Amino acid sequence: MADSPVSTKNIYPYYAKSNVDKAGKDTATKGQLGKDEFLKILMTQLKNQDPTDPLKDKEFIAQMAQFTSVEQLSNMTSELKLMRQSLGIASSLIGKEVQWSIPSTKTNxxxxxxxxxxxxIIMKEGSQYALIKDEQVNLDSILRISNPVPEAVKE
Structure with a gap:
């Protein structure tokens, strides 16, 4: 079987190290597999499978179910991110008194x-920040939101 023209170096689980190293060279998405990459891997696996031992029906259905799950999770993540970063919702914070956490620079x-x-509200590098007294506070670090107490009540 050593002279077999069928290589096992590109069939799961025997991926060649050189093939794995070539995958994901894009620095923006390095180390992340999305639905497109998963589909490419699945199609490559189907093209290069051993004809004497093709994928069993159960394995193929399981992989298709995994692909569907990956796609749905990816879509859900995108929608949640858009909902969280909705400028309309963030703009309702203008004029409100907020309390936020300032991380310590010391360990303990x-x-x-x-x-x-x-x-x-400021949009910067894909995140939203609240401008408070010339300080930009990430909306993720806000702990409390309340209506400001009028000056007459404070005295």
Whole structure:
């Protein structure tokens, strides 16, 4: 069988190290497999499978179910990200008093808490930030949102 023209170096689970190293060279998505990459792997596996031992029906159905799950999870993640970063929802924070966590620079120190009124919302590098007293606070670090107490009540 050593002279067999069928190679096992590109059939799961015997992927050749050189093939694995070539996969995912794009630095933006390096180390991440999406639905397109999963489909390419599946199609390559089907093209290069051993004709004397093709995929069993159960294995093929299981892989197709995995592909469907990967696609649905990918779509759900995208929708959740869009919902979380909806500018309409974030803009409702303008004029509200917020409390946020300021991470400590020292290892065993508790995070500090900041408080202030949101002046505007900023989109930067795919994330939303609240502008509070010239400080940009990531919306993910906000702990509490409330209506500001009027000055007459404070006195």
């Amino acid at each position: 120190e508790e995070p500090k808490i900041g408080t202030g009124v949101v002046e505007s």
